[in-house]
Amino acid sequence: xxxxxxxxxxxxxxxxxxxxxxALMLRVSVQPGGCSGLSYDMFFDADRADDDVTREYEGxxxxxxxSSAAMLEGATLDYEEGEKSGFAxxxxxxxxxxxxxQSFH
Numbered sequence: 001x002x003x004x005x006x007x008x009x010x011x012x013x014x015x016x017x018x019x020x021x022x023a024l025m026l027r028v029s030v031q032p033g034g035c036s037g038l039s040y041d042m043f044f045d046a047d048r049a050d051d052d053v054t055r056e057y058e059g060x061x062x063x064x065x066x067s068s069a070a071m072l073e074g075a076t077l078d079y080e081e082g083e084k085s086g087f088a089x090x091x092x093x094x095x096x097x098x099x100x101x102q103s104f105h
Contacts (some may be wrong), residue, residue: 001042001062001069002075002076003075003076004057009059011079023047024045026063027041027043028062028063029060030067030070073093075089075090076090
């Protein structure tokens, strides 16, 4: 299951507050596609399936489907503020990543 750094949790919490729906959770998944074969997908979701893996970081609920959870085991979601502001996933299961950092194999 992916973990969130403190800075990522704070930013996600801020974005959820802007949406104005306290029921929203961050859904992270792995989808086929991207230049390296698989890509990350992140979005807010109010629905949770019975088999979803759920964790909470700094008050932010993160949900991942079971097949994605296996590919995200040991991965970390971070948020960096500054010249290159944005979210980045570090995944020890990725054998190869592309230059954009959003797809892997």
